[in-house]
Amino acid sequence: MTEGAGRGGSTGRVDGERVYSGRRIDVDVDRVRFPDGSIGRLELIRHPGAAAVVALDLPGPPGEAGGEPLREPVVTLVRQYRYAAGGFIWEVPAGNLEPGEPPEACALRELEEEAGLRAGRLEQLASVRTTPGFTNEVIHLFAAWDLEAGETRHEASEFMDVHRLPLRRTIEMIDAGEISDGKTICALTLAARWVARRMDRIGGTGV
Numbered sequence: 001m002t003e004g005a006g007r008g009g010s011t012g013r014v015d016g017e018r019v020y021s022g023r024r025i026d027v028d029v030d031r032v033r034f035p036d037g038s039i040g041r042l043e044l045i046r047h048p049g050a051a052a053v054v055a056l057d058l059p060g061p062p063g064e065a066g067g068e069p070l071r072e073p074v075v076t077l078v079r080q081y082r083y084a085a086g087g088f089i090w091e092v093p094a095g096n097l098e099p100g101e102p103p104e105a106c107a108l109r110e111l112e113e114e115a116g117l118r119a120g121r122l123e124q125l126a127s128v129r130t131t132p133g134f135t136n137e138v139i140h141l142f143a144a145w146d147l148e149a150g151e152t153r154h155e156a157s158e159f160m161d162v163h164r165l166p167l168r169r170t171i172e173m174i175d176a177g178e179i180s181d182g183k184t185i186c187a188l189t190l191a192a193r194w195v196a197r198r199m200d201r202i203g204g205t206g207v
Contacts, residue, residue: 011035024048024096025135047137051106052094052183054125054191055117056145056167058198073167073195075188076115076147080160090170090179092187094139103127103140112150115162120146125190130182141187143194167192 016030026046033039055076081088095110097103104122111117125141154160165173170188173179179188 014039043134045135045137047096047135048099049097049103049137050094050139050183051097051103051110051142052092052139052187053107053111053119053122053142053144054092054187055111055115055119055147056143056191056195057147057164058145058195074164075167075170075191076117077163077165077170077184078114078160079163080158085180089181090173090184091181092184094183104142107140107142107144111144113153114158114160116150116152117144117147118150119144120148123194125187125194128183128186139183141183141190143191167195 011033014031014033016028018026018028020027024047028044028046030042030044031039032042057071057074059071059073076093077090078093079088080091093110093114095106095113097106101109104124107122108119111119122142122144125143127138127140130137130139152162167188170179171192174185174188179185
């Protein structure tokens with residue numbers, strides 16, 4: 001619903017009220033000025049932001065690892081119960097930013113808590129707006145490698161299993177509809193491009 005249209009003034013929030021405040025999200029009903037000058041009410045879910053990480057075991061260049069055959073890239077995914085999705089779905093490790101927490105720190109924390117891995121190296125792939133029609137949530141996507149074992153710390157409400165899969169297989173799962181989580185599709189697709197560029201530079205095999 002919009003109020004009277006008219007030119008003048010900048011776009012954005014005029015005022016509003018908070019109708020719900022929860023553990024992870026807040027819900028506001030804002031009065032917003034649109035580009036044509038009209039004012040309307042919009043429901044907005046305010047979210048602190050999140051980070052998600054593709055954990056990669058990468059093949060080395062020829063002659064590395066004592067002459068062992070090159071391996072194709074392998075990723076670590078979690079198979080997690082999601083009530084809103086109606087069951088278990090495939091995801092990359094991910095979680096919400098704590099107050100004042102940098103996205104890089106969140107990615108490393110979630111990687112260990114959910115997948116039991118520590119990363120020696122981390123690189124940002126992208127930042128994506130999940131559903132800008134009704135939430136301000138931004139998820140920061142990372143690639144992590146030089147991995148070593150850590151310790152999982154799942155919350156009481158988290159039910160998940162950890163799986164290692166060839167990166168090539170996860171792209172096939174996206175094509176087949178087996179992976180439907182948006183952040184995971186974005187992260188794995190970007191990671192596959194990132195790996196291909198890296199393998200071209202060092203002469204290895206990618207996806």
